[in-house]
Amino acid sequence: MDTTGVGGQHRHARPDTVLDALDWGRVVVGTLARGIVATVVGMALWAAVPAVIGWQPTTVVTASMAPRLVPGDVVVSRPVPTPEVVPGRVLLADDPDQAGHLRLHRYVETGADGTIVTKGDANPAADSTPLDRSAVHGVGYLRIPFIGTPVLWAHEGRWGAVAAAAAALAGLLALCTVDAGLRRTGREARGTSAPHLPSDAPRVHGRRSARGPVVRGGARHVALRQGSALLVAVAVLGGVGAVAPHRAEAAPFRAVTNSPTSNLVAAVLPGPTNVRCGLISVAGVQVAWDYDAPDARGFQVLLDDQVVATAGSGVRSVTVSGGLLSLTRKTVKIRVLDPTPTSSWYADGNRTLSVGSATILYVCS
Numbered sequence: 001m002d003t004t005g006v007g008g009q010h011r012h013a014r015p016d017t018v019l020d021a022l023d024w025g026r027v028v029v030g031t032l033a034r035g036i037v038a039t040v041v042g043m044a045l046w047a048a049v050p051a052v053i054g055w056q057p058t059t060v061v062t063a064s065m066a067p068r069l070v071p072g073d074v075v076v077s078r079p080v081p082t083p084e085v086v087p088g089r090v091l092l093a094d095d096p097d098q099a100g101h102l103r104l105h106r107y108v109e110t111g112a113d114g115t116i117v118t119k120g121d122a123n124p125a126a127d128s129t130p131l132d133r134s135a136v137h138g139v140g141y142l143r144i145p146f147i148g149t150p151v152l153w154a155h156e157g158r159w160g161a162v163a164a165a166a167a168a169l170a171g172l173l174a175l176c177t178v179d180a181g182l183r184r185t186g187r188e189a190r191g192t193s194a195p196h197l198p199s200d201a202p203r204v205h206g207r208r209s210a211r212g213p214v215v216r217g218g219a220r221h222v223a224l225r226q227g228s229a230l231l232v233a234v235a236v237l238g239g240v241g242a243v244a245p246h247r248a249e250a251a252p253f254r255a256v257t258n259s260p261t262s263n264l265v266a267a268v269l270p271g272p273t274n275v276r277c278g279l280i281s282v283a284g285v286q287v288a289w290d291y292d293a294p295d296a297r298g299f300q301v302l303l304d305d306q307v308v309a310t311a312g313s314g315v316r317s318v319t320v321s322g323g324l325l326s327l328t329r330k331t332v333k334i335r336v337l338d339p340t341p342t343s344s345w346y347a348d349g350n351r352t353l354s355v356g357s358a359t360i361l362y363v364c365s
Contacts, residue, residue, distance in 0.1 A: 023179075023182055026178045026179040026182060027179045027182060029175055029178055029179070030175060030176055030177065030178045030179035030180075031179075032175075033172050033173075033175035033176045033178075034176045036172055037169075037172050037173060037176060040147075040169070043144050043145075043147045044147055046076075046142065046144050046147075047074040047076065047144045047147050047148070050076045050078075050142065054078075054079065055076050055077060055078045055079075055138070055141070056076070056077045056078075056092060056137055056138060057074050057075070057076050057077075058074065058075050058076075058077065058092055058102060058104060059072070059073075059074055059148035059151050059152055059155075060072065060073045060074070060075060060104065060148070061152055061155070063122055064105070064120030064121075064122050064123050065090070065104065065105065065106070065120050065121050065122060066121065066122045067121075067122075068121055068143075069090075069104070069121075069143065070145075071149075071152055072145075072146045072147075072148050072149035072152050073143055073144065073145050073146065073147075073148060074143075074144045074147050074148040075090070075092070075104060075140045075142070075143055075144075076140075076141055076142035076143075076144070077091075077092040077104075077137055077138035077139060077140050077141060078138050078139060078141045079137070079138045080138060080139045082133065084139065085107065085116070085133065085136055085139065086107065087107050087108060087109060087110070088106070088107065089106070089107050089139045089140070090104065090105070090106050090107075090139065090140035091103075091104070091105065091106070091107050091116070091118065091131070091136050091137075091138075091139060091140070092104050092136070092137045092138050092139075092140060093116075093118075093131045093135045093136045093137055094131075094135040094137070096129045096130075096131065096132075096135065097127075097128075097129050102137070103118065103127070103131070104140065105118035105119055105120050105127060106118060106119055106120070106121060108126060109126075111130045114133070115130035115131060115132055115133070116130055116131040116132075116133060116136070117130045117131075118130070118131060125344045125345060125346075126344050128340075128342070128343050128344065128345065149165075150162055150165050153165075269293075269336070269338055269345055269346070269347045270291075270292075270293050270336075270347060271335075271336055271347035271348050271349050271350060272289040272290065272291050272299070272334045272335075272336055272347075272348075272349035272350070273289065273290045273291070273292070273349070273350050274288075274289060274290040274350070275287070275288075275289045275334050275349040275350060275351045275352070275353065276288050276289070276353075277353060277355075277364035277365070278317055279319075280362050280363070280364055283319060283321060284319045284320055284321025284362060285319065285320050285321070285332075285353075285355045285362045285363075285364045286317055286318070286319050286320075287301065287317065287318055287319075287320055287332055287334065287353060287355075287364075288316060288317040289316055289317070289334045289349055290316065291316065291336060293336075295313065295339045296313045296336050296337060296338075296339055297313060297337040297338060297339045297340070297341070297343075298310060298311060298312055298313050298336075298337050299311040299312075299313075299315065299318075299334060299335065299336055299337070300334075300335040300337065300346075301318050301320060301332065301333075301334060301335075302332070302333040302334075302335060303320065303330050303331070303332055304330050304331055305331075305333070308320065313339075320332055320355060321362075329354045329355060329356035329363075330354070330355060330356060331352050331353070331354060331355075332352060332353040332354075332355050333348055333349060333352045333353075334348070334349040335347070335348050335349070336349075353365065
C-alpha cells in the first residue's frame with residue numbers, strides 16, 4: 001500500500017504487523033522462561049529454607065519407596081515428639097545396617113522389644129534390622145519432586161548430566177531477558193507525558209521509540225541483570241546441595257556396600273527345586289521338593305497364597321488335603337524361610353502345582 005508524503009512523493013508503509021508479532025513472541029518466550037525459573041527456584045527454596053528451623057532435607061537415591069518417593073526427590077523431615085512416631089508414618093532414621101547413612105522408610109509395626117519395624121513401600125518384605133527409637137531423626141513432612149536430581153547426579157559422578165543441567169539453566173536465564181527492551185520501553189512510556197506515537201514513528205531494534213536510538217549502556221544493564229540472576233539461581237541450587245548431602249539409601253539388595261565401619265555383602269537365598277507331585281491317595285496329595293542349600297529355618301506350604309502347613313528344615317515332602325474337595329483347582333507353592341531367626345526373607349520354589357478333586361481321589365499336575 002502506498003501513501004503520499006510531502007511534495008507528492010510516495011513511500012511504502014512499514015510492515016508493523018510482522019514487527020508487532022515478533023515483539024509478542026519475545027514477550028511470550030520471556031514470560032515462559034521466567035515462569036520456569038521461578039518454579040525451579042521456588043522448589044529449591046522449599047527444599048533448603050526449612051533447614052534453618054532445624055528440619056532435615058534428604059535426597060532420595062533409591063526406588064524402595066516408589067511410587068510415592070522416587071530418586072531425585074527431596075524429602076524434608078521435621079522432628080516430632082515420641083508419641084507422634086506411630087505406624088504409617090515415613091521415618092528418617094540412622095540406618096543400622098550402614099554406619100553414616102540414613103534410612104527413609106515407612107513405620108509398619110512395633111517389634112516385640114519395642115523397636116520400630118520399617119519397610120519400603122516398593123520392597124517385598126520388611127527391613128531385616130529394626131530401628132531403635134533413639135535413631136529416628138524425624139517424620140517426612142514435605143516432598144519436593146525431582147529438585148534433588150542434580151545432587152543425585154553429582155553423588156553418582158554423572159558430571160556430564162550436571163553440566164547439561166547447568167547449561168539449560170543458563171539458557172533459561174538468558175531467555176528471561178529477551179523482552180527486557182520492550183518492558184523497559186513500556187516503563188518509560190508510562191512515566192512520560194509524550195503523545196501517542198503514530199504508526200510511522202521510527203523503530204529502533206523492532207520497536208517504536210519516542211526518545212530516539214537506545215543507548216548502548218542498556219545492553220550492559222541487561223547483561224548485569226542476567227549475571228545477577230544466574231548467581232542467585234546457582235546460590236539457591238547450591239544451597240540445596242549443601243543442606244541435603246545425606247542420602248536416604250534403603251534398597252532391598254546390594255552387591256557390595258562399603259562404609260567406614262563395615263563391609264556388607266548381599267546374601268542370596270535359593271528356593272526349593274524340583275517341586276513335584278508325589279503319592280496321590282484318598283488322604284490327599286503329597287507334594288515333594290529338593291533343597292540343596294546347607295541350611296534353612298523351615299518350609300511353608302501355600303494354598304492359593306495362604307499358608308496351610310509348615311515343615312522343618314529336614315523335611316522334603318508334605319501331604320496337602322485341606323480345602324481340596326472342590327471342583328476348582330488350587331495352586332500349591334513351596335516356600336523356604338531364611339535361616340536367620342529374626343529374618344523375614346524367603347524364597348519360593350521353582351514351580352507351582354495345580355491340585356484338586358472332582359471325586360474321592362485327588363488330582364495333581
